[in-house]
Amino acid sequence: MKPAPFVRHVPRTLDQALAILSQVAGQDGRILAGGQSLVPIMAFRLAKPAHLIDINEVAGLDQLASDGKMLSIGARVRHAAFHAPVADNRLAALLTYVAHHIAHYPIRMRGTFCGSLAHADPASEWCLTAATLGATMIAMSQRGTREIAAKDFFEGIMATALAEDELLAEVRLPLLASDAKFGFYEFNRRAGDFAMASSLVTYRIVDGKIAEARVGVGGAESAPRRITEAETALNGATPDDDAFRAAAEAARDAIDPLEDHQTDAAYRRDLVRAVVRRALEHSLT
Amino acid sequence: MGSTPGMSEAKQKIVGRSVARLEDRPLLLGQGRFAADVSFAGQWSMRVVRSAVAHGKLRGIDASAALAWPGVHAVWTHKDVAHIPPIPFRLTGLKELEPYRQTVLAKDYVRYVGEPVVVVFAADQYVAEDAADLVELDIEPLTPVLDASGATGPFDGTHATEPSVIRKGYGDVEAAFKAAHAVVSLALSTGRHSGVPMETRGAIARYDEGRDILEMHGAAKVPWWNRDHIAQMIGRTRDNMHLYEGHVGGGFGIRGEIYPEDVLVCAAALAFKKPIKWIEDRREHLIAANHSRQQQHNVRAAIDTNGRILAIDNEFFHDNGAYMRTHAATVPDLAAAMLPGPYRVPAYRAIGHIRLTNKTPSGTYRAPGRYESTFVRERLMDAIAAHVGIDGVEIRRRNLIGKSAMPYDLHLDTLGTHIVYDSGDYALLLDKTLAAAGWPELKASLTKRRAAGEKVGAGVAMFVEKSGLGPSDTVRVDVKSNGKIEVVTGVASVGQGVETAMAQIAADALGVDYTDINVIHGQTDRIDTGSGAFASRVTVMCGEATRLASVKLRDRALKLAAELMQTEPGALDIINSEIVRRSGSGASMTLAELAQARPGELSAEDTFLSSHMVYPYGVHIAAVKVDGETGAVAIERYVIGYDVGKAVNPRLVESQIAGGLAQGLGGALLEEFVYDDHGEPLSVTFADYLMPTAREVPAMSILITEDAPSPLNPMGLKGAGEGGANPVGAAIASAIDDALQRPGAVADLPVTPQRLARLLKERPGPL
Numbered sequence A: 001m002k003p004a005p006f007v008r009h010v011p012r013t014l015d016q017a018l019a020i021l022s023q024v025a026g027q028d029g030r031i032l033a034g035g036q037s038l039v040p041i042m043a044f045r046l047a048k049p050a051h052l053i054d055i056n057e058v059a060g061l062d063q064l065a066s067d068g069k070m071l072s073i074g075a076r077v078r079h080a081a082f083h084a085p086v087a088d089n090r091l092a093a094l095l096t097y098v099a100h101h102i103a104h105y106p107i108r109m110r111g112t113f114c115g116s117l118a119h120a121d122p123a124s125e126w127c128l129t130a131a132t133l134g135a136t137m138i139a140m141s142q143r144g145t146r147e148i149a150a151k152d153f154f155e156g157i158m159a160t161a162l163a164e165d166e167l168l169a170e171v172r173l174p175l176l177a178s179d180a181k182f183g184f185y186e187f188n189r190r191a192g193d194f195a196m197a198s199s200l201v202t203y204r205i206v207d208g209k210i211a212e213a214r215v216g217v218g219g220a221e222s223a224p225r226r227i228t229e230a231e232t233a234l235n236g237a238t239p240d241d242d243a244f245r246a247a248a249e250a251a252r253d254a255i256d257p258l259e260d261h262q263t264d265a266a267y268r269r270d271l272v273r274a275v276v277r278r279a280l281e282h283s284l285t
Numbered sequence B: 001m002g003s004t005p006g007m008s009e010a011k012q013k014i015v016g017r018s019v020a021r022l023e024d025r026p027l028l029l030g031q032g033r034f035a036a037d038v039s040f041a042g043q044w045s046m047r048v049v050r051s052a053v054a055h056g057k058l059r060g061i062d063a064s065a066a067l068a069w070p071g072v073h074a075v076w077t078h079k080d081v082a083h084i085p086p087i088p089f090r091l092t093g094l095k096e097l098e099p100y101r102q103t104v105l106a107k108d109y110v111r112y113v114g115e116p117v118v119v120v121f122a123a124d125q126y127v128a129e130d131a132a133d134l135v136e137l138d139i140e141p142l143t144p145v146l147d148a149s150g151a152t153g154p155f156d157g158t159h160a161t162e163p164s165v166i167r168k169g170y171g172d173v174e175a176a177f178k179a180a181h182a183v184v185s186l187a188l189s190t191g192r193h194s195g196v197p198m199e200t201r202g203a204i205a206r207y208d209e210g211r212d213i214l215e216m217h218g219a220a221k222v223p224w225w226n227r228d229h230i231a232q233m234i235g236r237t238r239d240n241m242h243l244y245e246g247h248v249g250g251g252f253g254i255r256g257e258i259y260p261e262d263v264l265v266c267a268a269a270l271a272f273k274k275p276i277k278w279i280e281d282r283r284e285h286l287i288a289a290n291h292s293r294q295q296q297h298n299v300r301a302a303i304d305t306n307g308r309i310l311a312i313d314n315e316f317f318h319d320n321g322a323y324m325r326t327h328a329a330t331v332p333d334l335a336a337a338m339l340p341g342p343y344r345v346p347a348y349r350a351i352g353h354i355r356l357t358n359k360t361p362s363g364t365y366r367a368p369g370r371y372e373s374t375f376v377r378e379r380l381m382d383a384i385a386a387h388v389g390i391d392g393v394e395i396r397r398r399n400l401i402g403k404s405a406m407p408y409d410l411h412l413d414t415l416g417t418h419i420v421y422d423s424g425d426y427a428l429l430l431d432k433t434l435a436a437a438g439w440p441e442l443k444a445s446l447t448k449r450r451a452a453g454e455k456v457g458a459g460v461a462m463f464v465e466k467s468g469l470g471p472s473d474t475v476r477v478d479v480k481s482n483g484k485i486e487v488v489t490g491v492a493s494v495g496q497g498v499e500t501a502m503a504q505i506a507a508d509a510l511g512v513d514y515t516d517i518n519v520i521h522g523q524t525d526r527i528d529t530g531s532g533a534f535a536s537r538v539t540v541m542c543g544e545a546t547r548l549a550s551v552k553l554r555d556r557a558l559k560l561a562a563e564l565m566q567t568e569p570g571a572l573d574i575i576n577s578e579i580v581r582r583s584g585s586g587a588s589m590t591l592a593e594l595a596q597a598r599p600g601e602l603s604a605e606d607t608f609l610s611s612h613m614v615y616p617y618g619v620h621i622a623a624v625k626v627d628g629e630t631g632a633v634a635i636e637r638y639v640i641g642y643d644v645g646k647a648v649n650p651r652l653v654e655s656q657i658a659g660g661l662a663q664g665l666g667g668a669l670l671e672e673f674v675y676d677d678h679g680e681p682l683s684v685t686f687a688d689y690l691m692p693t694a695r696e697v698p699a700m701s702i703l704i705t706e707d708a709p710s711p712l713n714p715m716g717l718k719g720a721g722e723g724g725a726n727p728v729g730a731a732i733a734s735a736i737d738d739a740l741q742r743p744g745a746v747a748d749l750p751v752t753p754q755r756l757a758r759l760l761k762e763r764p765g766p767l
Ligand SMILES: Cc1cc2nc3c(=O)[nH]c(=O)nc-3n(C[C@H](O)[C@H](O)[C@H](O)COP(=O)(O)OP(=O)(O)OC[C@H]3O[C@@H](n4cnc5c(N)ncnc54)[C@H](O)[C@@H]3O)c2cc1C
Pocket: A030, A031, A032, A033, A034, A035, A036, A037, A038, A039, A040, A075, A101, A102, A103, A104, A107, A110, A111, A112, A113, A114, A115, A116, A118, A119, A121, A123, A124, A125, A126, A162, A166, A167, A168, A169, A192, A193, A194, A195
C-alpha cells in the first residue's frame, strides 16, 4: 500500500500554484488538499499522479468570511472549521449540523470543503449542501477565473465541470433567511460511513404555508441535486406529515437510482423516501 | 510434598481479582514492538504478486521488466520454490484432503483472487510495489466455482469440488423421526467473514550464517509448531531455527498459522543471506489471510408433543475456499461436533460437505464452527418453540441437560478428544442471566412498544463452549538473583492478557507480588516445546502448568532456605518474596538472598497433561429495534451470562467477552466478504468490509459466574476466549424475529439492512 512515485510541489502563492498546475495538469498533476480522498486511492494505486500540487501552504486560501449575502469558503478550509457555527446566520447552524455527519473526527481535521466538492463523491454531504443551496464555485487557472453554478458543476460520479488546470479556489454559499428552516438526514450502515442516501431541505413558512422549498437528495444518483417534484409538493402546503410524505413519495419516484451489488434500485428509492421525510421531520425540531 | 499446606490466612489471594494488566505499560507508552517495528540492517522487502483471476490455468509469467527495475534484487516464481512441499495440516488433517494443500507459490493453476504467484525482493517497500506492478501473469481463465452447495464435480486438474464429507452422530435417527410427533425443518446460512486484527500479518526472517541460525520474527499463536514445520519444509531442523513473537495486535485464530508468506521469507533469507521483511497490507489481508464461517445448513428436528427434541439431523455445506490450509477439516468438524450444545439430543446425525470454491481459503476464527452451529441450533429451538406454541425460554428449559447429568458424554469426538461436558448448571445460568436482563419487565415493555407501532423485540441464545485443549503444557519458573521471578511458557500472547493471568497464578503459588513476575511466551529459543495460544486453551493448560511448576519451586525454595535457616521447610512460609518463619519470630531471608546463596538452584519445571477439553457455557440476551423503512437494526440491550469455572482475573474475562461480542455482531449485521459472479472479491477495503466501530457496539452487561468449576484441573479453570462471539448471530436473529413478530424471519447472516428491507417488503405481514 505504498503509492507510485510522484513529485510534490509546495507553492506559497496562488499564482505559483496556478502556474505549476498549468504545467503539470497534462501529466495527471493533481491538487493535494486534505488528502483524505486522494491519498487512500494513491495508496491503493487506483490513482498514480506523477505530480501533486500541495495547496496547504498557499496564502489566502484559508478565508472563511461572510459579506452579508454570501459565505465564502476558501480551498484550505477544513471540515472541522464548521464544528461550531462560523457566522451568525441559519446557514452556519446548518453547516455545523451537517459537518458532524462527515466521516470521523480525524478526517474532518484534514479534509477540506472545496476538496470534497472537487472530488465529487455522490454521497458527499458538502456536495449535497452545495447543490441544495445553490452554491457558486470560483474556478481559477492561468487562463482566468470563472464562476460555475452548482447545477452545472456536478457532472457525475467523481466528475465535475472543473478543467484539469483549474483550481477550485473558493465556494460561495448564499446565507439563509433568519426564519429559514432546515433539516438533514442521512442513512448509512455505520456512523461516519458515506451515506447510502441523504437529504437536505430548507424552506420558510409564510402564512402557515411552506415557501421557497429546496429539497436536495444525495448518495442516490450519480450526483446530488434538487428534486423539483418534491419541492412542488411542498410549496404552498402546510408543514405536516401529509405534505412531508407527499414530498418524500415524489422524491422516491423522481430519482434515477444508483445501483450496486448490495443496493438495488427499489431499495435505493425506498431509502430516498425515508431520508427525505426524515429530513423534513428534522426541520421541525 | 503437596501444595502449600497451612498458608497463612493473612495472605491475600490474587487469583480471582481484577488486577491491572502487566502488558499495558509498554503498549501505553508506545514501546510496543509489532512485526512492522522489526527491522534489520541490509534487509530486503518482499512484495507478493497475487492472482487477479479467481480461477485459471497459469500459462506463463513475464517478470523481466520487474527484474530490470532499479532496486530490485530478485524475483521468485514457483520454479524457485518447487522443492518446498505444500503447507502441512496442524489440526484435523484428513488424509484425503492432502492433495488440496496450498503450495507457497501457485504452480499450474490459480484458484482465488489473492493467491501468491510471484514474489519480488527489492531495496524497500516502495520499489518492491513498483516492480510488482510490472509482473505480467498469463492466465487462461476457467469458470469459477462460487457456490458450495451445488452439484459436485471437477474443480480443476485432478481436484474435485468435494474432497471430503464429515459424518458424525449417535443413536437411531431414522427411528426417532419415524416416531416423532412433528418434524421442524430449516434452511440456514452464515456469511463469509473472518478475524480482522488491527495489526496485519508480518514476517521478518534473518539468517545468521556464523551461528547457522535462522530466525523469524512476527510469529504469533503457535510458534513451536510453526518452527518445527517451516524448518522441515525448507530443510532445516528445530534446533537451528527460531521463531520470535513480539507484541501482537490481535489474533482471533486467523493470525499466526503457517501461510505462504512465512515460508517464503524464511526460504529467501536462507537463499540470499539477507534479512527479508514482509508486511501485509490491509487489502492483502482481506483477500489472503484465512476467511471463515461460510456454511449452509439444512437441519431438521424430530420433536414430541411438548417440543422435546427426539433427534436432530443436519446436512451442511462448508464453503472452504480454494485450498485446505493448516486447519484442514477443523471448522466443519467442530460445527458438526458442537451442534447439540446444552440440550439433550437423544439421536443425532451430521453430514458436513467440505466444498472447494474459488475464494480465499478458510480457517478457524474465534468460536470456529460454533458461531455457525449455534446459529443453526438456536434458530431450530426458536422454530420448535413457534411450532409448539410456547415461549423461546420455556422451550430451552425443557430441553436443557440437567446438572445431575454431569459429566455428560456427548458420544462425539472432535480435535482428537472425546466430548464429555465436564460440569455445568445450564438452567441456573439461564435464570441468572434472565434476571440480570430483567426479562419479564423487558418483554412487557417491548410488547407495549410494539403495540404502539415500534418494531422492537428480544431474543435468547444458549451455547456450550469448549476450551483447554491439551495434550500438554510445560512451564519453567526461576527465581533470578535479584529476586524477580521468570515464568517461561510455551504459549503465545495475542493480546488476551496471558502475562497477567500467569503471573497471578504464580504469585499465589509462590508468595510473591504478581508485578515481580516476568512471563515469557512465544520464544522458541527459551523453552523446547510449546502448544501456543488457540482454542481458549492458555489459561487452563498453561495456567495449571504454571501452578504446578510454581508449587514445585516454592517447595524447593523452602527446602533450601530451611537448610540455611536451620529449621524445617514446614516451619517456613513465603510472604511478599520473603521467607519467614511461621512462628512469627526469628530471622528471615529474601528470595533474592536465597537465589544468590544457591545460584542456579531456584528453578523448577512441570508439565500439565490433559486428554479432555473443559466446557464453559453461556447465555446471550439481545434486544433490538428494527427500522421498518430502511431495514436497519439497532441494538438496545445486550446481556451476557457466562460460566467460566474460575475467573483468574474477572476483568480479563469480561474483556474477552466484550471483544468477542463486537466480532459476533460484525458477523451478525455487518461483516461479509462478498464476491461477484466472476469470483472477484468486493470487500477489499474497510469501506466495503464493515467492521463494527465503537458507535455500533452497544453498552453491554456481562455476568461472569463460577457455578461449575471444572473437575479436570485443581483450580476449576475453563477458557474465556470465545464465549463472547459464539451465539451472537443466534441471539440477534431471535431478537429480530421477535421485533417483526415473525418466527423464522432471519435465516441468513449477516442481516444487512438491504436484506431485511427486502424481507419486510416481500412479506409485509406476520408469517
Ligand atoms: C474513512 C473515510 C470516511 C469518509 N467519509 C466521508 C463522508 O462520510 N462524507 C464525505 O463527504 N467525505 C467523506 N470522506 C472524504 C473526506 O471528506 C475528504 O476529505 C474529501 O472527500 C476530500 O477532501 P480533501 O481535502 O481531503 O481532498 P483531497 O483528498 O486532497 O483531494 C480529493 C480530490 O479533489 C482534488 N482537489 C482537492 N482540492 C481541490 C481544489 N481546491 N481544486 C481542485 N481540485 C481539488 C484532488 O486533486 C483530488 O483529486 C471520507 C474519507 C475517509 C478516509
